[in-house]
Amino acid sequence: MKITKQTFGEVGHEPVYAYTLENDRGMRLTCLNLGCTVTEILAPDRDGNLENVVLGFDRVEDYLRRKTYFGAIIGRIAGRIRGAEFALDGKTYTLPPNEGNNHLHGGIRGFHERIWEAKPVEEKDAVGVEFTYLSKDGEEGYPGNLQVRAVYWLTNENRWIQKITAKTDKKTIVNLTNHSYFNLSGNGKDLILDHELTLKSDRFLELDEELLPTGKKLEVEGTPFDFRKGRKIFDGTVSRHPQNLLAGNGYDHPFLLSENLNQEIVLRHRESGRKLTVETNQPCVVVYTSNALGEDFAIQGGVPSRKYLGICLETQGLPDAVHHSDFPPVVLEPDGRYEALTTYTFSTE
Incomplete structure (x- = not known):
């Protein structure tokens, strides 16, 4: 196993480095200290051919110019916050609106556009990169100095382990996720319409016209949102279900997970034989099928x-939880610790 580091570009006068993790089986994961962005994952198909199974750019400028959020850590809050404001202990905090009247993915310069401190780390059967970032009190309108640590590990079992932790010195809100776009066909040669997704989820959140949760938790039974026995992404793109139409003919929805850390999210591409199993300690996964990706x-x-x-599989807390008292809270206290664990296991069948 090995780690290599090379210059990818720069932001302002700060260098952006690419760290490539490689295991003994030839699988590779490359990530940047810009937003902890995963630029490439080379995973084998059933014949052993290594191809890239995530979307990314060749130049740092494109990560800044295009608001795709390819492969990055999103924060302090993933998703949308209605009206770009929230209240804590009677005090209202105003955030920069960057999607209509709402606040999206951490604001104008969220975690995805920040340069993180990075250092290689190694264990017996894994190599990784440890990223750290101090989000200062008032950054993008959020209270508290938030110290964030994200560690990416690549193991010899072709598993990418992602562990994100955070601590604050003032009561604040935190909900982080990774925004990788997966395409198991390899090197983006096919669309994800024939990918088959299986989810251990009985309910999903209804969205309104601004793609914000209404507060209603809808049953998946009898709808194109029922992935419990596996379903092709294509079904949602041709569906006349109001929620599929609302999302731009596809999915951009939070699914409530009925199990954790037990193969609760599985993505398959039958032609290549690639299979991705995602396990997390988070309460939901936002499934986004790149319905609005620019052309x-x-x-x-x-x-x-x-x-x-x-297809994005964003493991996280429920979006806009600050405005829904019955959603699991995303508040972090000074004596608390935020911890999000997600593993991505690549295999073939």
Whole structure:
């Protein structure tokens, strides 16, 4: 197993480095100290061919110019906050609106555009990178100095382990996720419409016209949102279900997980034989099928960007929880510790 480091570009006068983790089986994961962004995961198909199974860019400028959030850590709060404000202990905090009247993915310069401190780490059967970042009191309108640590491990079992922890010196809100777009066909050569997704989820959150939760938890039974026995992504793109239409002919929905850390999210691509199993300690996964992905640029390798080129499996707390008292809270106290654990296991069948 080994770790290599090379210069990827710079932001302002700060260097952006690419760290490549490689295990003994040849699988590789490359990530940047810009937003902890995963730029490439080379995973084998059933014939052993290594191909990239995430979307990314070849240049640092594109990560800043295109608001795709490819592969990055999203924070302090993943998703949307209605009205770009929230209250804690009777005090209202105003955040920058960056999607209409709402606050999206941490604001104008969320965690995805910040340079993190990074250092290689090693264990007996894993190599990794430890990222740290201090989000100062008042950054993007959030209270408290928030110290964040994200560690990416690659193991010899072709498993990417992602552990994110945070502590604060003032009561604040935290809900972090990774925003990788997966495409198991390899090198973006096919859309994700024939990918089959299986979820251990009986309910999903209803969204309104601004893609914010209404507060209603809908049953998946009898709908295109029922992934309990496996379903192709294609079903949601042709569905006339109001929630599929609302999301731009596809999915952009939080699914409440009925189990944790027990193969609760499985993505398959039958043609290549690739299988991705996602396990997490978080209460939900936001499934986004890149319904709004721009078509006026190219990703790495010159592949044209287009709708349905990738699928995001964003493990996290429930979006806009600050405005729904019956959602699990995303408040972090000074004596508390935020901890999000998600593992991504790549295999073939």
